[in-house]
Amino acid sequence: MTIRLLLLLIAAQFQTVSHAQSKTYVLVHGGWHGAWCWKKVVPLLEANGNRVVALDLPGHGDDKTSPATVTLDDYTKKVVQVATAQTGPVILVGHSMAGVAIAQAAEVLGKEKVAKLVFLDAFMPKNGESVFALAGKAEALNKAAGKPTPGPSLSQCLLLADDKKTSVVDPDRVGQLFYQDCSADDIAYVKAHIGPQPMACLGTPVHVTDAQYGAIPKVYILCTQAKDLDKRSIAKNVAVQKMYTLASSHSPFFSMPEKLVAILQAL
Structure with a gap:
């Protein structure tokens, strides 16, 4: 009986320590994407004992909101709602365009709720900046520094709706733009799931x-082989606690999920 009680106490202590080391991650996808893009990352993080929520922003993935009506405020409310529903502090991870969404949500949630902001090759804004403003500033700095454009610009790869309220990525260029180091199966999966992007969200300043x-505290993960835009200047736009690099395309959640998760787990 004494031995059994001792074993129970040891097990309880182990569970307490394990629980204390676990983290809660809220994963926010980038433009034209949905929660589906995190399908390789979620099980890896969960296998380490973490709680993980990958959400669909309004107008994306399984969310049925009309993309033409979606605003940055809608994005913000969704991230705030999901983060608030979690017990304890969360780590907000935003990919690409979602950098502005997690930034604006963090302004609402505050440091008591958000333990860290993680910008995954994302637009990391100062007050008054939008995705378009940050992209324009980065392109100007890259040009001034003599850095060659890695390929067709993002704007050249977009197909705008007639009303200019949404856009889609040209399916013939999506692979070379976002996924040049991903498998053919992954690219086929993307093409079957990628959807329209509300344009208002890209032009609205935070x-x-x-x-x-x-x-x-902010962390930046720079994808050094990204073809959509060299974001080295964006990674320095706001003071960060630490910057990591991945020698990947803009989509390491597909091409190197284990390396991405190793960084997230170390936060």
């Missing part, structure tokens, strides 16, 4: 403060 957004 409204953030030093007291809220500025007080939350």
Whole structure:
């Protein structure tokens, strides 16, 4: 009986330590994508004992909101809603365009709820900046530094709807733009799932403060082989706690999920 009680106490202590080391990740996809893009990352993070939520932003994935009506405020409300529903602090991970969504959500949630902001090859804004503004600034700095354009620009790969409210990525160029180091099966999967992007979300500036957004530790993961845009200047746009690099395309969640998860797990 004494031995059994001792074993139970040891097991309880182990579970307590394990639970204390686990983290809660809220994964926010980038433009034209959905929660589906994290399908390789979620089980790897969960296997390490973490809680993981991959959400569909309004108008994306399985969310049935009309993309033509979606605003950055809608994105923000969704991220805030999902983060608030989790017990304890969360790590917000935003890929690409979602950098502005997690930044604006962090302004609402504050440092008590958001333990870290992770910008995965993402647009990391200062107050008053939008995705378009950040992209334009990065392109100008790259040109001034004599850095060659890696390929067709993102704007050249977009097909705008007649009303200009949404866009889709040219299916003939999506592989070379976002997935040049991914498998043919992954690219086929993407083409079957990628959808329209609300354009208003890309042009709307964030409204953030030093007291809220500025007080939350930030981490940047730079994808050094990304073809859509060289984001080295964006990675320095706001002070970060640490910057990591992955020698990947813009989509390491498909091409090197284990390496991406190793970084996320180390946060």
